[in-house]
Amino acid sequence: MAGFDLKEGIYETRNASDDELWSAFACVFSSKSRNDTSYKFGFLKSIIDNLYNVDADLKLSFDQLFSKFGEIYWNLILKHGLRQKAVTNDNRETYLEQVLHSAVKKYKILEPLPYESLTAEMMLDISHQVKVKCKKYVVGALFEDTNRLFYSFSKKEEWIQINPVMYEFVCKHKIVIEKLNYYEWARFLERVNEETVAVKVLDKIDESSKRNNLAMYRQILYEEFGIKNCFYCGKTLSPDKIDVDHFIPWSFIKDDNLWNLVLACPTCNRKKNDKLPAVDYLSTLIRRNQHILIEEHRSEMKNYQGRMVSYIYNWAKINGYDKIWQPKSRKTLV
Numbered sequence: 001m002a003g004f005d006l007k008e009g010i011y012e013t014r015n016a017s018d019d020e021l022w023s024a025f026a027c028v029f030s031s032k033s034r035n036d037t038s039y040k041f042g043f044l045k046s047i048i049d050n051l052y053n054v055d056a057d058l059k060l061s062f063d064q065l066f067s068k069f070g071e072i073y074w075n076l077i078l079k080h081g082l083r084q085k086a087v088t089n090d091n092r093e094t095y096l097e098q099v100l101h102s103a104v105k106k107y108k109i110l111e112p113l114p115y116e117s118l119t120a121e122m123m124l125d126i127s128h129q130v131k132v133k134c135k136k137y138v139v140g141a142l143f144e145d146t147n148r149l150f151y152s153f154s155k156k157e158e159w160i161q162i163n164p165v166m167y168e169f170v171c172k173h174k175i176v177i178e179k180l181n182y183y184e185w186a187r188f189l190e191r192v193n194e195e196t197v198a199v200k201v202l203d204k205i206d207e208s209s210k211r212n213n214l215a216m217y218r219q220i221l222y223e224e225f226g227i228k229n230c231f232y233c234g235k236t237l238s239p240d241k242i243d244v245d246h247f248i249p250w251s252f253i254k255d256d257n258l259w260n261l262v263l264a265c266p267t268c269n270r271k272k273n274d275k276l277p278a279v280d281y282l283s284t285l286i287r288r289n290q291h292i293l294i295e296e297h298r299s300e301m302k303n304y305q306g307r308m309v310s311y312i313y314n315w316a317k318i319n320g321y322d323k324i325w326q327p328k329s330r331k332t333l334v
């Protein structure tokens with residue numbers, strides 16, 4: 001992989017046209033780009049899944065990126081048994097497989113537990129090990145493969161900084177780029193895995209960073225912030241029937257962020273499903289987020305800014321989320 005040994009890199013600042021930006025990705029997915037392992041696809045997914053966690057300078061830390069990377073691979077390798085490299089004569093594991101298997105031994109994990117069931121301490125330890133082993137191989141390689149247009153990076157300071165032109169481009173074409181990445185990744189996995197293992201590979205990749213247990217957020221919003229009404233219809237929530245809903249659908253965001261989570265009654269949650277809510281809910285969400293931010297400085301709320309949430313809402317629309325939902329009746333909350 002070209003570029004993997006670079007210590008740092010700076011993105012090209014010229015005004016790249018849309019054609020050039022597309023060809024940066026076409027290059028990653030073309031046969032020109034050699035892939036012994038699936039790391040590049042996984043790293044690209046880690047960036048895309050973290051797209052809305054960037055700071056004001058469009059930077060993402062290696063900790064953010066590799067904790068996502070570790071989570072994705074934990075589920076693919078341990079939960080689904082998908083190898084990430086062709087089997088060699090000596091049957092050697094990749095560094096990543098070694099890290100994950102030794103974590104299983106260290107913590108005496110008996111079953112292939114989903115990542116979300118691990119304790120916070122275990123997750124921290126695993127993502128640290130993944131970072132130490134994997135940053136070496138992927139950060140410079142993807143930088144080079146995207147024609148130095150995607151991001152700058154520093155391995156010493158452990159960050160990438162996304163090129164603003166590219167940031168807007170990826171936000172606008174997120175779903176298409178994501179699908180291309182999944183397609184090539186799935187083809188790779190089908191090539192290096194037995195047919196019996198390589199089933200529903202696309203679903204497994206897509207859901208590799210999905211957490212099903214949102215109970216923690218339910219508790220924060222209901223108990224800590226005393227939110228007792230359905231965000232959409234306004235009805236009082238009964239304590240045993242509270243759903244946590246992704247305001248902008250999970251399938252678009254691919255992450256659980258407090259700023260995007262609301263409490264809903266099961267009816268609204270079911271009916272809203274994978275749709276965007278009506279635009280006037282946006283200001284309600286922004287107000288609520290300001291309230292939460294004032295009450296407590298939560299790190300995951302740093303992205304709450306009204307403008308950013310509105311941008312993401314509009315990017316979701318551009319990406320095909322054009323069915324807008326609202327409940328038949330709404331109780332206005334004061």
Ligand SMILES: [Zn+2]
Pocket residue numbers: 230231232233234235264265266267268269327
């Ligand atoms: Zn409701």
